[in-house]
Amino acid sequence: MSPASHPLLTLGLLTRRDTEVKLPRSTRVKNKTAAPIQITAEQILREARQRQENHRPPKQKITDSDELADYRLRKRKEFEDVIRRARRNTGTWVKYASWEESQGDLARARSIWERLLDVDYRNPTLWLKYAEMEMRHRFINHARNVWDRAVALLPRVDQLWYKYIHMVEILGDVAAARQIFERWMDWKPDTQGWLSYIKFELRYDEVDRARAIYERLVVCHPRPSYFIKYAKFEAKRREIARARAVYERAIDLNLSEDDVEAEQLFVAFAGFEMWCKETERARCIYRYALDHVPKGRAKDLYHEYDAFEKQYGDTAAMEDAIIVRKRKLKSDDDEEEEEQVRRKPLNYDSLLEAAYIWKKQKLAADI
Amino acid sequence: MEKGRSVHPDCINASNPYHECVEYCFQRIAESKSRAEEDETNDSSKEPEERIVHPDCINASNPYHECSDHCFKRIADLKAQIERNESDKQTVVSVEEERANQVEQNDGNVDSESGQPHLTEKQKKLFELRLKMNEARKANQMAMVAEKKKMEAPTETRGISKQKWLDERKKKIGKLLDSNGLDISKAYMLDTQEAAQAKYKKWEKDPAPHGWDVFNQKTLYNAHKKRTQNIQCDMEAYNKAKEEDPEFYREASSLQYGKMTKTPEENIDRMVKELQDRDAKRKSFSRRRKFHEEKDIDSINDRNEHFNKKIERAFGKYTLEIKNNLERGTALPD
16 A cells, blocks of 8 residues: 555544645636627726836935935946946946936036046047036136047047037137137048138137148048139139139049049139139030040039030120030930030020020129 | 586596597597506606606607606617717618617507507508618618728728828829829919918928927027026126226136136025026926826837837838838838
C-alpha cells in the first residue's frame, strides 16, 4: 500500500478528498450566438484609462529653510543618480543645470555645465545654453569667456560666431565686435559670414571698410555670384566705374564652359550696362556671351537678348538676333515656332509683347 | 319684432332677433350647463384670459382649452418632426400627426367636441385610408434610402487614403474631360486662370525645410539677419568711441581682446530684454494642438498616447487602408 493510503499513517491527517476545494462545476455554454450588445476593444481601453489613478505624490508646501534644504538635497540626489546612470544623455544634464539655475545657485549650475562640457564639448546647443544662462543673469565677463571658448573649440559652427558677435554688439562694444569678426574671417568661412560682416560695417556707415571686405570676399571665394553681389553693391552707391571694373575682373576669371553661373554673370553685366544706358556695350556683351556660353546653358541669355533687341534694336538688328539664334538652336522646335511668329509683323502676340516692353521702358524712365 | 319672443337667455342663438327657442334649444342648453359644471369640477373656472395656453397648441383657438403636459409634449414632438423631415414628407407627416393628435384629442379631452364637426362613418373611413396611404409612402421612402445606402460604399471611419482620393479625382477629371472632348494628357486645360497662376507660384517657390532640417545654415543665417535688423545703432556713442580709441579698427591679433571694458548698465539691460524677447518668441515655435474627445482611444497610458501620435505621424498614411479594412471587417476588392 502506498504511504498516502495507509490507514495508520493517514489517521488524524486530512485526506486528499478533504483538502480538495469544492469548486462549482462550470456549466456548458448552451447558446453560442453573439450577444446583442458587444463590447469593443476601444471601449475596454477607454474604461481602463478612465479608471486609472494618478500615481503622484501629494503636493507639499515648503515652510522653512530646513525643509528647503531637504528638498534641495533630495532633488540633487535624484539628478545625480540619473546622470550617473546615463552620462551621455544631455537632456538630463540640461534639466539639472536649469533646475540649479532656478534655485538661484549659479556656482553649482556652472559646475554642472562644466562637467557636461567635459562629457561632450562638440554639441553647439550646450555652449549656447551655457552662455545664455550667464547672459540672463548679467554676468557679462563670464559670458564672454564661455563664448570665447566655444568659438575656439568649434570654429566652423557659424551660429556660435553669430551669437557671440551679436552679444558684443548689443553691449555697445563695436570695436571688440570688429575684432571678433576679423578673427572669424581668418577661418575663411562661408559667404554668409562675410556678408554678415559687411552688413555690420554698413550699419555703422563704414563704406570703405565694407568695400575692403568685399575685395577679400571675392579673393577668398572667386565665384561669379559674389562678383555680381560686389558689383551690385557698388552700383547701388552709384560707383559706376568701380562696378564696371568688378564685372571685368569677373569675366577675366576664365570660367569653364560647364559653369552654371557664367550665364548669370553675363546677364547681370549686360543688365548693368543697360541700366547705365550703354546699349552698344550691352550688345557687345551679349554677342560675346552668346559666342562663349554653350547652347544648353544659355536659355536666359537668349531671352534677355531678345528683349533687349526688341527694346533698342532696329529690324536689322532683330533679324540678326534671330539668325544668330536660329543658327544656335536648330533643333529646338518651339523656339522655331516662336521665331516664325515673329516674322509676321501682324502677329498679335509679338505686338503685345512689344507693347509690354514699351510700357516697362516708360515706367523705368518715369522712376 | 322683439315683443313676446320665447327666447332663453342662455341659448346661443339668443342674439338672433328672429330666433325662437324650441325643445332642441332647451336640450342643448341643459347639456352645456352640465358640461359647465363638469368644467368647474375640473378646475377650469378661470376667465378665458387667465388660462395657460401655448400659442403653438392646436387647440389654442378654443377659448376654454388649457394647455397641459400632454399639449406641450405634442408641441415639442411636432417641432422635432418638422425639423427632421424634409420636403413633402414633412407636410405629410405633420398633417398626419396633427390629424392623429386630433383624433387622440377627440378621445382624450371632453370639451373638444364643441369645436369639431362630428365625423360621419364615411369620413372616418376616408381618414383611415389616408392614414394608411401616408404610412405606406413613408415606409417606401425609408426602404428606398436604405437600398441606396447599401449600393453606395459606406463612409470610412478613419478617413480616405491619399491613393483613393487621387483615384476619385482622376475619375472626376476624366468625366469632365470626356464631356469637353479632351484627352487625359491635356487635363491642365480645365484650370482657371487663377488656379494656373497659383500653380506657377508654387513651382517657383523653394520647399520650406521641415523636420531635422529646420535649423540649417540658410535658416540660421536668415534668423541672424532678422535679429540684427533690430539692433539700435547708437551713432553718437560710436563716434565718441572712435575718437577716444586709437585701436578702433582692430585686427584679429590685437592685444585689446581680453581687456575689460566698462559697459554701461543700460546696455546690459538691453541685452537681457532682448534675450527675454527671444525666449518668448521661441515659445510660439510649436503650438499646442486641440484635444479631440470624440476620437477613439487606442492607448493605455499617456506615454502610450504620445507614442501612438508619433507612429501615426510616421506611418499613418500608409496604414490607412489597412485600418479601414479592419474597421469594416472585410477588405475591399480594389
